[in-house]
Amino acid sequence: MKEQLEKIYECANSEIEKAQSIAELEEVKGKYLSRKGEFNEIKKNLKNLPDDEKRVVGSLANEITQKLESSIKTRFEAFYQKELNEKLMKDKIDITLPGKFIPQGHVHPLTSTTNEIVSILQSLGFSVVPSEFSPEVETEYYNFDMLNVPKDHPARDVQDTFYTTIAKNVVLRSQTSGAQIHAMEGQKPPIRVIAPGRVYRNENINARKNNFFHQIEGLYVDKDITFGDLKGVLNEFIRIYFGASRPTRFRSSFFPFTEPSAEIDVQCIMCEGKGCKICSGTGWLEILGAGMVDPNVLKGVGIDPDVYTGFAFGMGVERLAMLKYAIDDIRLFFNNDERFLNQF
Numbered sequence: 402m403k404e405q406l407e408k409i410y411e412c413a414n415s416e417i418e419k420a421q422s423i424a425e426l427e428e429v430k431g432k433y434l435s436r437k438g439e440f441n442e443i444k445k446n447l448k449n450l451p452d453d454e455k456r457v458v459g460s461l462a463n464e465i466t467q468k469l470e471s472s473i474k475t476r477f478e479a480f481y482q483k484e485l486n487e488k489l490m491k492d493k494i495d496i497t498l499p500g501k502f503i504p505q506g507h508v509h510p511l512t513s514t515t516n517e518i519v520s521i522l523q524s525l526g527f528s529v530v531p532s533e534f535s536p537e538v539e540t541e542y543y544n545f546d547m548l549n550v551p552k553d554h555p556a557r558d559v560q561d562t563f564y565t566t567i568a569k570n571v572v573l574r575s576q577t578s579g580a581q582i583h584a585m586e587g588q589k590p591p592i593r594v595i596a597p598g599r600v601y602r603n604e605n606i607n608a609r610k611n612n613f614f615h616q617i618e619g620l621y622v623d624k625d626i627t628f629g630d631l632k633g634v635l636n637e638f639i640r641i642y643f644g645a646s647r648p649t650r651f652r653s654s655f656f657p658f659t660e661p662s663a664e665i666d667v668q669c670i671m672c673e674g675k676g677c678k679i680c681s682g683t684g685w686l687e688i689l690g691a692g693m694v695d696p697n698v699l700k701g702v703g704i705d706p707d708v709y710t711g712f713a714f715g716m717g718v719e720r721l722a723m724l725k726y727a728i729d730d731i732r733l734f735f736n737n738d739e740r741f742l743n744q745f
């Protein structure tokens with residue numbers, strides 16, 4: 402029986418060594434060491450042996466079992482280690498390799514121009530209105546009626562303004578001026594606000610016109626506000642935005658919601674006043690509209706025009722960006738050509 406044990410031990414040992422995988426090793430383990438394994442069969446027969454032999458064979462069987470268990474364990478560990486090493490090698494990353502280049506985006510020139518204009522006006526004491534004062538989908542009431550725009554004014558025509566199908570009288574705003582009304586309804590003077598935002602017009606698109614663009618509206622209402630204040634604020638704004646050396650002029654004009662009204666020009670940045678194609682030979686470029694808030698508009702929102710006066714202005718962001726950066730086609734802002742955008 403001792404020999405039988407030793408023979409089985411040798412067989413088991415050589416099978417352990419030959420095993421090429423964890424699965425094969427499991428098989429060997431099952432064959433020899435499980436409950437139905439060969440050693441257990443022998444152990445079952447021990448009881449038939451005489452006592453002294455039983456002890457010798459019994460302890461030999463235990464010793465052999467332990468040895469086999471330990472060599473199986475050693476091989477198991479070797480296999481695990483090998484598998485782990487292979488996995489680590491497969492997943493290995495070379496941290497010295499240069500990373501993938503991920504191009505970084507940057508702020509669109511219209512956004513940076515808006516931010517610049519807004520921060521200049523903020524430095525002059527204006528605050529941006531809350532967004533609910535400046536909706537892009539607007540009623541005719543705010544976009545036209547309350548701004549003193551007559552019912553038969555051509556700007557109301559569908560050829561100029563986009564009407565929605567949401568309800569009769571609901572338009573895509575054609576100007577940010579409606580924000581003036583919201584601001585005056587929402588607070589008492591003194592009011593000193595700006596409203597940047599997108600506006601829509603039913604235009605044929607060309608180098609100068611797009612069917613949407615951006616404006617920044619300004620409004621200052623308080624006691625004793627004069628045209629002199631308007632000139633002071635706008636001249637200061639232009640001086641900061643275009644640089645101190647750029648001459649400006651105020652030209653008399655008309656807007657339904659201001660009286661008197663003015664258009665403000667800066668000297669042409671291309672020809673410096675000599676006259677060129679950009680300024681149509683005039684030497685001047687129009688950059689914004691402005692005026693003293695019409696008493697009718699103040700009355701409409703319940704502000705007494707005998708107590709309060711105010712000025713308003715509106716400027717086109719695209720136009721101001723085009724003039725500053727000598728951009729000759731408004732469509733460049735909207736077609737996302739990186740060759741254009743990367744210059745900013």
Ligand code: DAH
Pocket residue numbers: 575576577578618619656659689690691692712713714715716
């Ligand atoms: N809303 C005018 C436009 O879109 C611009 C404008 C002119 C705004 C005079 C004003 C203003 O606030 O006082 O053409």
